[in-house]
Amino acid sequence: MQTSSTRILTTHVGSLPRSKAVTDVVFGIEQGLDVPEAAEVIAAAVDNVLERQHQAGVDIASDGEMSKISYATYIKDRISGFDGDSERRPPSDLEAFPGFLERQAKSGGTPSYRRPCCVGDISVKDMQPVRDDIGNMLAAMRQHPPVEGFMNAASPGVIALFQPNKHYPSHEAYLEALANAMAAEYREIVDAGLVLQLDSPDLGLGRHMLFKDKGDDEYQAIASLHVDALNQALDGIPKERVRLHVCWGNYEGPHHHDAPMEVVLPIACKANVGALLFESSNPRHAHEWRVFAEADLPEDLILVPGVIDSTTNFIEHPELVAERILKFAHIVGRERVIAGTDCGFSTFAGFGAVDEDIVYAKLASLAEGAAIASSKLWNGA
Numbered sequence: 001m002q003t004s005s006t007r008i009l010t011t012h013v014g015s016l017p018r019s020k021a022v023t024d025v026v027f028g029i030e031q032g033l034d035v036p037e038a039a040e041v042i043a044a045a046v047d048n049v050l051e052r053q054h055q056a057g058v059d060i061a062s063d064g065e066m067s068k069i070s071y072a073t074y075i076k077d078r079i080s081g082f083d084g085d086s087e088r089r090p091p092s093d094l095e096a097f098p099g100f101l102e103r104q105a106k107s108g109g110t111p112s113y114r115r116p117c118c119v120g121d122i123s124v125k126d127m128q129p130v131r132d133d134i135g136n137m138l139a140a141m142r143q144h145p146p147v148e149g150f151m152n153a154a155s156p157g158v159i160a161l162f163q164p165n166k167h168y169p170s171h172e173a174y175l176e177a178l179a180n181a182m183a184a185e186y187r188e189i190v191d192a193g194l195v196l197q198l199d200s201p202d203l204g205l206g207r208h209m210l211f212k213d214k215g216d217d218e219y220q221a222i223a224s225l226h227v228d229a230l231n232q233a234l235d236g237i238p239k240e241r242v243r244l245h246v247c248w249g250n251y252e253g254p255h256h257h258d259a260p261m262e263v264v265l266p267i268a269c270k271a272n273v274g275a276l277l278f279e280s281s282n283p284r285h286a287h288e289w290r291v292f293a294e295a296d297l298p299e300d301l302i303l304v305p306g307v308i309d310s311t312t313n314f315i316e317h318p319e320l321v322a323e324r325i326l327k328f329a330h331i332v333g334r335e336r337v338i339a340g341t342d343c344g345f346s347t348f349a350g351f352g353a354v355d356e357d358i359v360y361a362k363l364a365s366l367a368e369g370a371a372i373a374s375s376k377l378w379n380g381a
Contacts, residue, residue, distance in 0.1 A: 001195055001240050001274050002060065002148040003302065007374035008325055008339055009059040010367050011304060013245055013277060014152040014197060015071060015344030016049050016064030017356040026069045026349045030114065042067050043136045050140035056360045057367025060195070060338065061146035063137045067129070070348045071199050072154045072162045073115055078129055079181040081122035086115045086164050091205070091249060092212040093257040100253070118165045122177040124184050134192045150195035150243065153185050156233060157202035157226030161210050171222065175229035183233040186242075196242045197277070202226055203268055204248040204279075207259035219259070220267065227270045234272050243275035243304065244268060248285070250343035252311045252353060261288035265295055275302035279342040281316070281324060282309050289327045303328050306342030307369065308362050311353045315361050321369020326376065334377040339370045 002009065018026070022045045028035040049064035068074040076082040094101040133151065141149050156178035165174040189196045202210065203223050211219040234242060246268050248258040261278075268276055279285045292303065307324040308316045321339070329337045345359045346352040354362070 001243065001302065003335055003338070005335055006378060008329070008334065008337060008370040008377070009147060010057060010339045010363075010370045011060035011150070012058060012062070012341040012363065012366075013306075013310070013344045014062045014065055014150070014199070015346045016053075016062075017346045017352050017354075017359055018064070018066060018349050019045060021045070022066055023350040026067065030069055039132070042132075043139070046136040047140040047143060050137075050144040050146070052360050053363065054144040054146065056363040058363055059147040060150055061141075061148075062150050062152065062197075063133060063140070065152055065344070065346070066136075067133055068349070071152060071344070072158050074129075075154055075159055075182070076116050076163075078124070078126055078185060079122055079178075080125040081118050081120040081167065081177075082116040082163060083119050084117050086117045086162075088115075089209060091253070091257070092208040093254040096257070097254060104253075115162050118163055118167050118174060120167055122181045124181055127184060127188060130185050130188050134189065134194065137194065138192065148195060150197045151189045152197045152199055153182065153189060155198045155200040155202065155226070155244075156182055156229040157200055157206070157223075160226070161202040161206050172225060175225060176232070179229040179233040183235070186233055186237060190237050190241045196237070197245060198230065198242065198273070199245050200226070200230065200268075200271075201245075201247045201249065203246045204259060204264050207264075208248075208257040212257070216263070220263065223267050224270065227267060231270075231272050239272045240274040242273040243277060243302075244271050244273040245277040245343075247279050247343050250310055250347045255282075255284040258284055261285065261291040262295075265291060269295075269298060269301070274300070275304050275338070277304040277340050278306065280305040280328075281307055281342055282311065289324075289331070292328065293331045297332065301332075302336050302338060303332055304338045304340040307339050308341050308366050310341050310343040310345050313354050313358050315358065315365050316369070318365050318368035318372055321366055322372035322376065325370060325373040329373065329377055339366055339373070341366070
């Protein structure tokens with residue numbers, strides 16, 4: 001995992017807006033249609049998002065998750081045992097405001113796509129999709145070289161969050177099977193020379209979704225099991241090749257039921273990873289930088305705070321971005337901070353709160369803010 005001793009590097013959480021052509025392709029595939037132009041459309045889209053990230057000043061870039069309809073349900077095409085659909089369970093913060101929840105659903109603010117259940121034994125089904133993703137990413141990186149490339153993959157816990165278990169005798173058995181199957185994808189990404197980013201919103205969002213009917217102690221115990229499963233899947237992979245993203249749900253909403261960072265952070269720090277990406281700029285979590293100042297953090301853990309919000313079309317001023325970066329640099333040291341985003345900008349294909357062109361303007365502001373922070377940290381300017 002690349003760091004710098006001369007400046008603050010920039011990155012983001014992974015997903016970027018898909019074009020209509022890409023959205024049509026992934027939904028066509030989802031519906032079981034023959035889409036002969038799929039490979040060409042996706043490859044061209046990956047090249048485009050690498051170019052746009054390069055132009056915006058993003059140092060550590062991704063493929064934008066162009067081939068995936070969502071960051072968790074894509075796994076049904078790669079591992080066996082999933083079929084059908086599952087009942088939607090809204091987060092408890094939205095349930096507390098039913099009028100807002102209804103408005104979101106009517107306005108298209110709630111994405112619609114199939115969330116299959118686990119109905120059979122889980123095992124590796126097809127490694128070609130991840131190999132195709134890697135091939136597209138490496139080809140685009142040759143044309144638009146970033147400092148480093150990363151690729152997203154779903155954690156065992158987030159798969160369990162969105163795809164209910166209707167087959168295994170216990171949640172623990174389900175997690176173990178997921179960990180064993182997903183390990184192959186994780187290894188494939190790392191062996192290709194890319195940084196592996198594991199998306200694990202179950203550790204935050206899970207509190208007011210999967211665990212919303214449970215007490216705090218039970219939530220923390222089950223969330224710790226999710227980290228154990230993650231570590232099982234990462235066995236043998238150097239932690240400096242892995243980064244972990246935790247969040248409380250990439251949606252505009254009350255978020256007043258979000259588990260506090262002081263609860264989530266100790267759980268996340270049990271993961272065998274080299275970097276932690278987390279929300280720190282939205283109105284519900286911007287104050288929690290103080291938690292890191294008081295926490296017992298692993299001495300080599302890189303922090304990747306979200307210093308721009310992924311749910312608003314406001315373009316953060318570079319000076320504000322710099323201020324947010326400096327708070328964390330003063331806690332753990334400038335070499336252990338990378339500037340990131342709160343979450344992805346297109347968690348689901350065809351769905352995103354932020355206009356596509358504004359996304360890249362926000363990323364450019366991120367890069368400008370990182371340059372300002374670097375000047376202050378290294379030159380005293």
